[in-house]
Amino acid sequence: MCDIDAAQTPDARKPTNRTNKTQNERLRVPGKCIKCKTARPNVTIRKSLYCKPCFVRASVVKFRAALSKSRRRIADKTTPNTLEPAAPRAMVALSGGPCSSALLQLTLDYHNSMLQKGAAVQSPYLQIIVGHIDESALFDVPNDAVRSVAGDAVQFRQAHLEDVFAVGENSGALLEIVAASIAPGESSDRFRARVLESEHFSSSSSSSSPREQLHRLFDSLESATNREALLDAIKMFLLTKLAHASNCSVLLMGDSATRIASKIVSLTSRGRGFSLPLEVASECLWLDGLAVVRPMRDFVAKEIAFLNRWAGFASVVVPTFTTGAPAHASIDRLTEAFVVGLDCDFASTVPTVCRTVQKLEPRPEALAACSCLVCGLPVDPGSLTWRSRLTVSDAPSSSSAAAAIDCVPADHSSSDSSNNGNSDVAVPLLDISTRLCYACQSVLHFCKSDGLVLPAFCAERLADQTDSSASNNTRGHEDLRKQVEQFLIDSDKEDSD
């Protein structure tokens, strides 16, 4: 099988008559496979005919090429001066569906073939670990079947969706939304929440089991669009946590080109343009110490279906909130139906959309922005003002009152209504408007957000941000003090003199 890494040695990169060979290879024999030119074709992919063995071989080569490119680009960014960086541990995110199953098998195949070559060739990864999120709390998923897809030869790590509410044992807190509105009826955007410490759980509604809390959260989200958005955020958080816990610095995701294209359109429609380049990038280094890679980006769904069938890769059906639902069930479902339909009418829509968005980059302010409490992606600092200027909700005479309210600084613990329903718990309300991204604000606005208890990682992120901003303030204050130090009078010293 073709060795991509070996082909990238300096000698191999020298111009040879490779171009002519490639052109010859591409010559088509009518009615025959485009690769071997002898066998009868079995499948048409983008107007090219392939026989079964050639198709499987070409898919393997394509996967390895994509993975190698990603590895090189990551190495260029993270360790630019190191000739041969140490092979990291990699986690393959496995849902059990066709794309992630194909990803796992192709990655293992690559890894094992490198190991068989011995010391001469470095294996791309030190170890491959499977990371699976068990969604049985929400869907009827055959968990044993997913386990059998992974096989016994590989380490299998699993987290459960309800784990995000498992706090209390090692102390912890949850975040309860008290009010969420992007504008209607209000004079400004308003997102208020309070932190529920573990000692308060017994007296509040959050005393129920994690699974019940998860159900309550998803019931309150009301629409499938909101549920999908939050499920994505939870799964991504759990995968990241699993990867960190397993000492993996690479997370391989099974997003196919078809999936990436519909994700691009659906994220755009949900107002995630600010973080979009990070969410669909071939390689993303936004998460601390973890590179997210999408090596299946060049495969359309049809290719993966044929590959799984002919290469014998097992997969299971993974249900979602909109499985079997009509196209208008959610933005994701609508977008998927639309992109697939458009690709039928205008061939190569999917690769075009994917190629286009790979040329987008995150804005410089996105890389320095604080991360959203819900999705963990950067918050656009200007989005609040942007929206409030374009969805005016003040009565004609109340402009001055609105201005006064706008002047209230963010993060100010409000003294009013600190109890708000829970008479025995006096917890201050926090304005979290500046800590939510534009799209997550919409999710909270378009659901029954009053009393909504968010997963524990939201409170953790809030605590991290508050700690770091407090330490930044202290540091900033200290810097200022140093600048004016010579003018300050030390009262103790003065007294002793």
Next chain:
Amino acid sequence: MPRLCEICQNSKAVLRRPKTAQRICKQCFYHVFETEVHNTIVDNQLFRRGDRVGIGASGGKDSTVLAYVMKTLNERHNYGLDLYLLSIDEGIAGYRDDSLETVKRNKEQYSLPLLIVSYEQLYGWSMDSIVEAVGRKNNCTFCGVFRRQALDRGALMLDLDHIVTGHNADDVAETILMNIFRGDLPRLGRCTEIATAGDGYIVRSKPFKYAYEKEIVMYAYFKKLDYFSTECTYSPNAYRGYAREFLKDLEAVRPSAILDIIYSGEAMQVAQDVQMPVAAQCERCGYISSNRVCKACTLLEGLERGVPKLGIARSAKASLEGVPDVAKRGGRTVERVHFDKLWENARRMRLERSENNTDVCTGSACAGVCNAQNTGSLTNM
């Protein structure tokens, strides 16, 4: 008991606002709609005091509401703008002739001067004669390219500083989606801009960029504005139709989707190393172009040589010179006025106005001929 307005809590709610799903009264609707347009103008510093602003008026709902709102806001917030109506007569019998009658009535209703320029007068071809030569497919390409240039020609005839068009939030969101589907990165970057960069040409902007189409219709309905509401007799743009249908479906799932798409489009940034087209001048007419010859000149040459596919089909694009000179069909050859000459005329008009001291000069056509005064942007009104 009637439901009260969610904003003023005083009057009876008569409509459900498409943008926010609020139930509000008529007066509050006028207030929020006009304030949002005003915020758009002020936040983006679209105009300078004393600007001569042309409103691209087709007689349809968007441009009629735009003319009304621009006039209202200009008076209410004292922008200090000179407003003009600028219409393009594409020459489509049974459609444009009727809508132009509406524009003529708007001229009287709003007391704004009106200039109508026609394709026939500028290019020697009306859309009817173009469709006769080209057929019903692709005729929108001709219409769109010619209209863009015609608006600039009309603006220079009036010596305007700025053109505003009635493109609404739905149009912008559709264009963003369409450019993503087609992989058109340069246009994806440009389509979210509220105003064109100018590049030495008349600045063009979209004050209704964030106004929902449904709200514009609602505004026209409640204000009982006089507008023309028939679709163009020639076929609608097929590819845009896909994006439009999808957008309507999205809006049904979540009404804020239109604004969310615009937000996303604005937040996207094209990577620095992507090569973008460079603006240059057409060697024939002097109009802005990314190629040696601008699109309008290429299309016109195709029409005149009897090869209407020139400039449309990808293969024919490269061989402008290689096309045989066939006898032309329809239309008449018109000597097109070079843009340098139009600029010169505009400067002369400005100088004359300055000498007569009838107006304050602030415009881009001035080029320092007279002393500019009062040129502060509209930021704090």
